[in-house]
Amino acid sequence: MKIGICNDHAGVDYKNRLSEYLTGKGHEMVNFGTDTTDSMDYTDVAHPLASAVESGEVGLGIAFCGTGNGMAMTLNKHKGIRAGLAWSEEIGVLVKQHNNANVLVMPARFIPFEEVLKITDAWLDTEFEGGRHLKRINKIPQE
Ligand code: RB5
Numbered sequence: 679m680k681i682g683i684c685n686d687h688a689g690v691d692y693k694n695r696l697s698e699y700l701t702g703k704g705h706e707m708v709n710f711g712t713d714t715t716d717s718m719d720y721t722d723v724a725h726p727l728a729s730a731v732e733s734g735e736v737g738l739g740i741a742f743c744g745t746g747n748g749m750a751m752t753l754n755k756h757k758g759i760r761a762g763l764a765w766s767e768e769i770g771v772l773v774k775q776h777n778n779a780n781v782l783v784m785p786a787r788f789i790p791f792e793e794v795l796k797i798t799d800a801w802l803d804t805e806f807e808g809g810r811h812l813k814r815i816n817k818i819p820q821e
Pocket residue numbers: 686688720743744745746747748749
């Protein structure tokens with residue numbers, strides 16, 4: 679799977695470590711994030727990642743900022759994006775099973791890296807359930 683990943687200054691370390699882990703599992707990682715800890719605006723990397731997911735340049739996306747909220751808010755402005763914020767393994771499952779999140783967002787300053795691995799594996803390994811959840815996600819986009 680080709681996976682786009684982005685981060686602001688709060689997520690550089692987790693972006694690097696997760697990219698290495700996923701590359702080791704055979705995924706192709708495309709980096710849209712900053713590579714320094716200099717303060718920057720998450721919007722400047724979230725929009726390019728969202729566009730890459732929408733165009734199909736990458737199959738899925740992963741994003742980190744301090745709380746995850748700035749990334750999620752920005753990504754979800756794009757019609758083709760369902761960015762889900764996850765902070766536990768169970769939410770990593772549910773955000774795919776129920777919401778079919780095509781971008782996984784995690785709060786780099788509030789969860790240990792071991793949790794990042796568990797959440798990411800859960801999200802990647804879980805299938806969207808469809809059915810009533812398909813009806814609901816189809817009602818998300820607004821003009
Ligand atoms: C940066 O200090 C922080 O505001 C940012 O990483 C994120 O948490 C915003 O939602």
